[in-house]
Amino acid sequence: xxxxxxxxxxxxxxxxxxxxxxxxxxxxxxxxxxxxxxxxxxxxxxxxxxxxxxxxxxxxxxxxxxxxxxxxxxxxxxxxxxxxxxxxxxxxxxxxxxxxxxxxxxxxxxxxxxxxxxxxxxxxxxxxxxxxxxxxxxxxxxxxxxxxxxxxxxxxxxxxxxxxxxxxxxxxxxxxxxxxxxxxxxxxxxxxxxxxxxxxxxxxxxxxxxxxxxxxxxxxxxxxxxxxxxxxxxxxxxxxxxxxxxxxxxxxxxxxxxxxxxxxxxxxxxxxxxxxxxxxxxxxxxxxxxxxxxxxxxxxxxxxxxxxxxxxxxxxxxxxxxxxx
Numbered sequence: 395x396x397x398x399x400x401x402x403x404x405x406x407x408x409x410x411x412x413x414x415x416x417x418x419x420x421x422x423x424x425x426x427x428x429x430x431x432x433x434x435x436x437x438x439x440x441x442x443x444x445x446x447x448x449x450x451x452x453x454x455x456x457x458x459x460x461x462x463x464x465x466x467x468x469x470x471x472x473x474x475x476x477x478x479x480x481x482x483x484x485x486x487x488x489x490x491x492x493x494x495x496x497x498x499x500x501x502x503x504x505x506x507x508x509x510x511x512x513x514x515x516x517x518x519x520x521x522x523x524x525x526x527x528x529x530x531x532x533x534x535x536x537x538x539x540x541x542x543x544x545x546x547x548x549x550x551x552x553x554x555x556x557x558x559x560x561x562x563x564x565x566x567x568x569x570x571x572x573x574x575x576x577x578x579x580x581x582x583x584x585x586x587x588x589x590x591x592x593x594x595x596x597x598x599x600x601x602x603x604x605x606x607x608x609x610x611x612x613x614x615x616x617x618x619x620x621x622x623x624x625x626x627x628x629x630x631x632x633x634x635x636x637x638x639x640x641x642x643x644x645x646x647x648x649x650x651x652x653x654x655x656x657x658x659x660x661x662x663x664x665x666x667x668x669x670x671x672x673x674x675x676x677x678x679x680x681x682x683x684x685x686x687x688x689x690x691x692x693x694x695x696x697x698x699x700x701x702x703x704x705x706x707x708x709x710x711x712x713x714x715x716x717x718x719x
Contacts, residue, residue, distance in 0.1 A: 398586030401475025402687035419565035437572030437675025439556040468575035469552035480579040488544020490518040526703035527679035551679040572675015576683025641697035646704035647681040
C-alpha cells in the first residue's frame, strides 16, 4: 500500500489556556496529569470565543448553528490538500472512506457528504476506528484483493469535539480537545512518496476509551492506561520496524509524554517524537493524520515514520511508513 498524499485542516480560532482560565476553568491534579501526558499546550475550536464565554456551550444544537466550520467542511479542506499533494485530481478518486465521532448527521454518511462537496459520485461509507483510524484504514484496504480496489482511495477523519464540550464544572475536556481533520490518499498499485512497509491493528478489550462523545463529550480520567502498558504497546509497534532507520515516531496522541520519557528504553532517544495534540489539541481519530501531514515535507528519502496507536476503545495498532526513493 502506498500513501501518495496527506492533508490536514483546523479552524482558525485558538482556544488558549488563558482564555479557558478566564472562564474559571481550573484543572484538577488528575486532569493536569492527562494534559501533561498528551502534551497539549493549545488547541483550535470552530466555536466563536464570545459564544463560549456567554453560553458555556450548554446547547450543542445551537453550537452547530453558530460554528464557523463543520466536520464536513474541515474534512473537505484536508481532502483537497491530500489530493493536491498526491498530484491527482478529485475526479480520479474511486473510493472514499471517512471517520467522525462528532457528525452533524448520520445519514447521509460523512463520506457521502465529503463526496458531494468534492463533486464525486463514487462508493463512499464511514468506518469509525477511534484513535487508530489511519492504521485501521491501511490494514482494512490491505486485506482486500488489490484488483478490487481503485487506483486512488481517499480516507478522511474529521472531528469537532469542542462543539460538544461543556465549558463549566469539569475543566479537562475544555483543555484537552481541539477540532481538526486529516486525510490521506492511498493506492494499492500507484507508487507515491511513502510506502507501507508493515502494519497491524488489533482489538484490545482491556483498553477502555478515555473519551465518550454524546450530547456533551465526557472524559474518564480513570480509563487512562498505566505507563508500563503504554510502553509495552509502543514496543510492540516499534518491533514492526526492527532494523529499519526511523527518523520520526508519531506518538500515541494521549501518551506522547510517556514515549518521550521512556525514549532510551524504547530505543528512540535519537528519534524525533511528534504529537499533533501539542499544538492542535486532541482531535480523536484525526490526530495521527494531522501529525503525518505536518511531517510530509520534512522526512528525507530512505527514512521511516512510525505511527503508533494505543488504547482508545477496542482498537490498538501501528503502521510503519517508509519514505519513497
